[in-house]
Amino acid sequence: MTKLATYRRGGEIRIGIVHGPDDRLFDLAAAAGRAGDGAHPFGSMLDLIDAGPAGLDRARRLFDDRGRDEDLSAELRDVELLAPVPEPRQMRDGMSFETHIRQSGRGAMHLAAGDDAEARARIDAEPLPPLADVYRQMPIYYITNRLIVRGPNTTVRWPRYSRVMDYELEFGIFLSRTGTDISASAARDHVFGYTIFNDFSARDQQMREMAGRLGPAKGKSFDGANVLGPWIVTPDEIGDPYDLAMTARVNGETRCTNRTRDMLFSFEEIIAHMSRDETLFAGEFIGSGTVGNGCGLETGRFLEHGDEIELEVERIGVLRNRVERQN
Structure with missing residues (x-):
């Protein structure tokens, strides 16, 4: 298995296998119907996830048997690609990259200083703060809004308050899989697949509200703020998930190049921590946190009206979006 996508075609939401040079979608439900399989798990990506390894095996067999039937595949350009799971069962996002954590502290001070050039110069003259011990003691994460997910090629509307x-x-x-008290050694079997996450943030609002020691709330919760895609890649096609190139581009200009290898905790360790005396459910999403230099808070270069953002992760693909201010 390789890439799995959710898409809208002819008003219907479908799931399919991405094939060709990532430009065609094989309709799993239609293929199952042609094969006489009326009780298939291909109504949604959550249905496929819930079907477990047997569901993926059925998808593989269908593609092997019917993948050459031209009318069972659609051109990517002719459909609306959605988030691979448009409504995850839960969304949790981490703080896993040391460089991002340390540089974001400086970025927050820059925002607080505003246009005060002298204050900003004093901030830059100081060395980066050390990483707080808590980040090495346990994975740090928050639960975000699973109901505001959008997919690739969508326009994210800038919240009016930011x-x-x-x-x-x-x-x-x-x-x-669903499980509780999952060991790190067993956690790899709980990974269905990998995708890209653009965690859009209203930074000025985030800085204000987190001074209250709760959040993030409206700094990260507005319609379209959580963007996932372009599809899910199953682990057998990823190889080592901790040695993938990551790139961010804005209007075609590269803003960041980094790798996944610098995570403070692996996803397996994160799953083990999150599942302590708490059930994690199949279909939940867990984000890595932002890679070093992977956002404007670190570099001082924020987004403008009409900017187009491309986030690329090796072996997964490219997630493209646009941002626009609202009147």
């Missing part, structure tokens, strides 16, 4: 809009280059996993 003047500072930012992108965040992340990747993440969907869980394949």
